[in-house]
Amino acid sequence: MLEDLKQQVCQANLDLAAYGLVTLTWGNVSGVSSDRTSFVIKPSGVAYASLRPAHMVVVSLATGEVLEGSLKPSSDAPTHRLLYEQFAGAGGVTHTHSPKATAFAQAGREIPCYGTTHADHFYGAVPVTRPLLQHEINEAYELNTGKVIVERFQGLDPAAIPAVLVAGHAPFAWGADPHDSVMNAVALEAVAAMAIDTLLLNPAASAVDQALLDKHYRRKHGAGAYYGQK
Amino acid sequence: MLEDLKQQVCQANLDLAAYGLVTLTWGNVSGVSSDRTSFVIKPSGVAYASLRPAHMVVVSLATGEVLEGSLKPSSDAPTHRLLYEQFAGAGGVTHTHSPKATAFAQAGREIPCYGTTHADHFYGAVPVTRPLLQHEINEAYELNTGKVIVERFQGLDPAAIPAVLVAGHAPFAWGADPHDSVMNAVALEAVAAMAIDTLLLNPAASAVDQALLDKHYRRKHGAGAYYGQK
Amino acid sequence: MLEDLKQQVCQANLDLAAYGLVTLTWGNVSGVSSDRTSFVIKPSGVAYASLRPAHMVVVSLATGEVLEGSLKPSSDAPTHRLLYEQFAGAGGVTHTHSPKATAFAQAGREIPCYGTTHADHFYGAVPVTRPLLQHEINEAYELNTGKVIVERFQGLDPAAIPAVLVAGHAPFAWGADPHDSVMNAVALEAVAAMAIDTLLLNPAASAVDQALLDKHYRRKHGAGAYYGQK
Amino acid sequence: MLEDLKQQVCQANLDLAAYGLVTLTWGNVSGVSSDRTSFVIKPSGVAYASLRPAHMVVVSLATGEVLEGSLKPSSDAPTHRLLYEQFAGAGGVTHTHSPKATAFAQAGREIPCYGTTHADHFYGAVPVTRPLLQHEINEAYELNTGKVIVERFQGLDPAAIPAVLVAGHAPFAWGADPHDSVMNAVALEAVAAMAIDTLLLNPAASAVDQALLDKHYRRKHGAGAYYGQK
Numbered sequence: 001m002l003e004d005l006k007q008q009v010c011q012a013n014l015d016l017a018a019y020g021l022v023t024l025t026w027g028n029v030s031g032v033s034s035d036r037t038s039f040v041i042k043p044s045g046v047a048y049a050s051l052r053p054a055h056m057v058v059v060s061l062a063t064g065e066v067l068e069g070s071l072k073p074s075s076d077a078p079t080h081r082l083l084y085e086q087f088a089g090a091g092g093v094t095h096t097h098s099p100k101a102t103a104f105a106q107a108g109r110e111i112p113c114y115g116t117t118h119a120d121h122f123y124g125a126v127p128v129t130r131p132l133l134q135h136e137i138n139e140a141y142e143l144n145t146g147k148v149i150v151e152r153f154q155g156l157d158p159a160a161i162p163a164v165l166v167a168g169h170a171p172f173a174w175g176a177d178p179h180d181s182v183m184n185a186v187a188l189e190a191v192a193a194m195a196i197d198t199l200l201l202n203p204a205a206s207a208v209d210q211a212l213l214d215k216h217y218r219r220k221h222g223a224g225a226y227y228g229q230k
Numbered sequence: 231m232l233e234d235l236k237q238q239v240c241q242a243n244l245d246l247a248a249y250g251l252v253t254l255t256w257g258n259v260s261g262v263s264s265d266r267t268s269f270v271i272k273p274s275g276v277a278y279a280s281l282r283p284a285h286m287v288v289v290s291l292a293t294g295e296v297l298e299g300s301l302k303p304s305s306d307a308p309t310h311r312l313l314y315e316q317f318a319g320a321g322g323v324t325h326t327h328s329p330k331a332t333a334f335a336q337a338g339r340e341i342p343c344y345g346t347t348h349a350d351h352f353y354g355a356v357p358v359t360r361p362l363l364q365h366e367i368n369e370a371y372e373l374n375t376g377k378v379i380v381e382r383f384q385g386l387d388p389a390a391i392p393a394v395l396v397a398g399h400a401p402f403a404w405g406a407d408p409h410d411s412v413m414n415a416v417a418l419e420a421v422a423a424m425a426i427d428t429l430l431l432n433p434a435a436s437a438v439d440q441a442l443l444d445k446h447y448r449r450k451h452g453a454g455a456y457y458g459q460k
Numbered sequence: 461m462l463e464d465l466k467q468q469v470c471q472a473n474l475d476l477a478a479y480g481l482v483t484l485t486w487g488n489v490s491g492v493s494s495d496r497t498s499f500v501i502k503p504s505g506v507a508y509a510s511l512r513p514a515h516m517v518v519v520s521l522a523t524g525e526v527l528e529g530s531l532k533p534s535s536d537a538p539t540h541r542l543l544y545e546q547f548a549g550a551g552g553v554t555h556t557h558s559p560k561a562t563a564f565a566q567a568g569r570e571i572p573c574y575g576t577t578h579a580d581h582f583y584g585a586v587p588v589t590r591p592l593l594q595h596e597i598n599e600a601y602e603l604n605t606g607k608v609i610v611e612r613f614q615g616l617d618p619a620a621i622p623a624v625l626v627a628g629h630a631p632f633a634w635g636a637d638p639h640d641s642v643m644n645a646v647a648l649e650a651v652a653a654m655a656i657d658t659l660l661l662n663p664a665a666s667a668v669d670q671a672l673l674d675k676h677y678r679r680k681h682g683a684g685a686y687y688g689q690k
Numbered sequence: 691m692l693e694d695l696k697q698q699v700c701q702a703n704l705d706l707a708a709y710g711l712v713t714l715t716w717g718n719v720s721g722v723s724s725d726r727t728s729f730v731i732k733p734s735g736v737a738y739a740s741l742r743p744a745h746m747v748v749v750s751l752a753t754g755e756v757l758e759g760s761l762k763p764s765s766d767a768p769t770h771r772l773l774y775e776q777f778a779g780a781g782g783v784t785h786t787h788s789p790k791a792t793a794f795a796q797a798g799r800e801i802p803c804y805g806t807t808h809a810d811h812f813y814g815a816v817p818v819t820r821p822l823l824q825h826e827i828n829e830a831y832e833l834n835t836g837k838v839i840v841e842r843f844q845g846l847d848p849a850a851i852p853a854v855l856v857a858g859h860a861p862f863a864w865g866a867d868p869h870d871s872v873m874n875a876v877a878l879e880a881v882a883a884m885a886i887d888t889l890l891l892n893p894a895a896s897a898v899d900q901a902l903l904d905k906h907y908r909r910k911h912g913a914g915a916y917y918g919q920k
Contacts, residue, residue, distance in 0.1 A: 102575060116327075442792055567888045628898045
């Protein structure tokens with residue numbers, strides 16, 4: 001089942017390594033089925049070099065149970081599952097420990113929109129969650145990771161800001177499909193790196209004006225977008 | 231038309247990726263025709279891996295209209311166009327979001343000439359523009375980006391300082407031809423990286439003496455140049 | 461003798477270079493025999509490009525004498541030897557001068573557990589030894605390097621924190637076998653890099669809660685581990 | 691003439707690029723003849739990709755005149771020449787603008803010996819020259835660059851500290867032969883990178899004790915060296 005999606009998800013996981021976002025096996029990408037009843041995710045702890053579409057695991061969106069696959073799904077599967085359930089526009093989810101975005105997560109700081117590179121991909125600051133409470137860590141940890149992400153997005157549009165920093169942990173990004181979620185993870189790491197250097201050069205750096213944020217975001221997204229080909 | 235220039239511009243765009251200056255599709259190079267009536271530019275949002283000379287778009291310098299090509303030109307084409315119009319010596323223009331130069335742009339700081347690496351390529355500090363005003367952003371944004379660059383170069387020689395940082399955005403570089411503009415973008419990123427570390431080591435670092443700036447710049451440029459082969 | 465172990469140790473040394481942990485010849489990996497009577501180690505100062513299993517040197521764990529091999533063992537062999545003697549669970553030892561971990565060693569600072577990347581591999585801060593005293597440097601230097609490591613681990617579990625920073629020197633890591641020790645050296649360098657950026661963003665950053673440390677470490681290690689495949 | 695040395699010098703220049711020490715054409719390596727009457731150096735401004743042994747230029751040590759070669763020698767040739775004249779043990783000289791070492795040169799700071807990586811290659815701090823005076827820049831600039839290096843080494847042993855930072859410019863390194871000078875340039879860049887991070891982590895970091903400096907330097911150099919193979 002879902003052979004085409006398995007292929008997409010496998011390729012998206014390989015792209016993570018190609019874009020230099022992962023060390024060892026610290027990352028995973030998933031994609032949801034078009035009927036949003038199941039999602040396909042990387043198996044847990046398998047090296048990227050040996051990853052094949054047939055290794056991908058199919059998980060039920062309703063129950064979290066494995067529907068197909070001989071390997072265990074990524075231990076982060078419950079986080080992916082909640083994001084698909086709560087973020088209706090998410091067709092793919094990417095989790096990495098990419099170093100610069102992870103540094104922001106560890107520092108407990110959001111990434112302000114310091115420039116148009118950021119505005120092209122994220123409509124405002126990339127937010128950071130609150131730390132999980134002790135009982136949220138001890139029980140259903142990966143599900144609760146999803147819950148603090150969803151909590152943080154109350155009042156925010158996950159389609160307009162397709163990434164988050166989980167405090168003390170690392171980033172999650174999402175997108176229209178698996179590939180798109182990887183592109184957002186790539187953009188996130190790049191803007192995180194630039195933001196660190198921006199702060200070194202100007203600790204009082206401020207976010208760009210709303211007009212510039214609007215302009216760049218809308219060049220690429222929405223009805224009036226004019227970036228790229230039709 | 232302009233088959234040779236299309237080839238040069240395509241190669242220069244590929245060189246951007248080879249030099250590690252671009253993430254995803256965040257960069258574009260153009261080149262002006264020898265009669266300065268049109269310029270050739272990368273199509274908007276096309277991945278570097280699939281870029282071919284036939285994809286290049288020919289744009290009228292007088293009107294900004296597409297003269298040839300089935301793809302849309304880079305959305306930054308109006309900025310390129312104004313630079314060709316105003317900077318008579320520019321035969322090629324390169325725009326990137328290279329990370330270290332972009333950090334200076336985001337921090338709103340110029341790059342002082344901290345050493346001979348800088349002096350070899352830029353005759354003095356690489357300046358930063360003022361931020362665009364709200365109305366400049368909302369209407370004809372890309373053209374106005376060119377206008378603040380030209381405004382910033384009043385009293386400066388664009389042939390001697392072939393790069394600029396657009397505040398809150400990213401760098402533009404130019405040169406005698408498309409390849410030369412890429413070389414200046416490469417040099418800019420390298421001196422930006424060195425300047426960040428210089429400031430970490432010595433927050434009070436000062437620019438080199440005028441004599442050293444003169445010496446190194448003139449070793450490579452102008453009538454008395456003695457660097458390289460004849 | 462120990463042909464399989466020589467193969468493993470050779471490959472682990474080559475992996476050091478592949479993971480970007482070594483400059484020139486600054487690193488070495490060893491592995492202990494299953495009966496813990498000898499260990500196999502890289503020869504001293506041989507370039508990675510020309511390294512072959514037959515070059516590996518077999519050293520007696522009891523006496524430190526070379527048992528087999530025409531080349532001299534790594535000058536750090538006495539440090540490896542003491543670690544095998546004192547850390548019963550160590551089947552492989554990796555020494556590198558990987559740049560970010562070495563910066564912590566040179567700064568004389570431990571690496572706190574700032575996030576789950578760290579917690580996945582190291583159950584708490586990666587400690588730093590005291591500097592060696594003058595007489596410890598002048599006589600039996602490499603053996604004394606091992607002794608200050610062992611001294612630093614009094615009250616710590618080397619299986620739970622499989623790495624250390626030797627003050628003014630560089631890291632050592634260990635693991636169940638040579639490959640595992642390299643994986644820990646890779647993880648160490650990654651968490652060191654993230655920790656530097658974390659401190660730049662938040663000089664008052666604190667280690668994660670004990671509950672999160674427990675959770676992530678135990679996801680990957682021990683009886684209740686559920687990360688990876690069975 | 692000197693075909694073997696041309697081959698060595700060409701390869702050493704290519705190694706510069708392979709080790710990531712050069713951007714564009716910003717670097718050059720030379721080697722002196724065994725009778726110390728001439729030296730072989732890279733031609734000026736030639737791209738590394740097209741460099742061949744036949745392009746190397748032979749220069750007289752006595753007069754600085756080109757003895758053989760159809761291309762112009764590196765514009766830094768007079769600096770190389772003075773170093774061969776004054777530093778009797780130098781058989782090869784490498785000049786780069788490697789970014790981290792150049793940051794120290796631009797900041798006007800020496801690189802203290804913060805750890806054993808440094809001590810293995812440089813017996814003490816890598817010094818920084820004074821800035822050149824205006825008249826030293828205007829006339830015989832490259833020769834005067836050599837002179838301030840030699841001036842800075844009064845009381846220092848160039849064989850024990852085979853590198854220098856020219857203030858506001860970049861590093862020079864030397865060694866027993868061209869390859870060895872490149873190895874020292876590689877080590878210099880690595881210790882510069884580590885030193886920057888060391889200072890970020892501990893602005894009050896101090897150099898290692900003399901005993902540790904002695905130990906590590908003498909493990910690798912001099913009569914009692916025991917690192918590497920015989």
